[in-house]
Amino acid sequence: MSQAPSVGRIVHYVSYGTPNGEYKSECRAAIITGVDDYQAGEGGGGLHVGHVSLAVLNPEGMFFNRAVLHDEGAETPGSPDCPDKGSHGNPFRYCVCGWIEGAHRGGTWHWPERA
């Protein structure tokens, strides 16, 4: 299921956290103000090529961003034969088999999570 972004849609923008944790990386509401040659990736999930311009609505104010990359923050699948598969996500955040926990990276946008 991949949707194409269009002007006026509301998405989430992920703010940057600070390295010492004073600010957490958080989802902000953002309105798409422009779409640049968007290409949905094959197979869904993971990083898609394409970027949009956004008007980001922060509680403190609004700012405008160009060329924001789409990242749904999906996990990176590891080896299907991993002996520690059951520990993926709990307690592991990454695994020698290549699996990496999903996370939204700062400075990217994604479709709002279903509540």
Ligand SMILES: [Zn+2]
């Ligand atoms: Zn979000």
Ligand SMILES: [Zn+2]
């Ligand atoms: Zn593994």
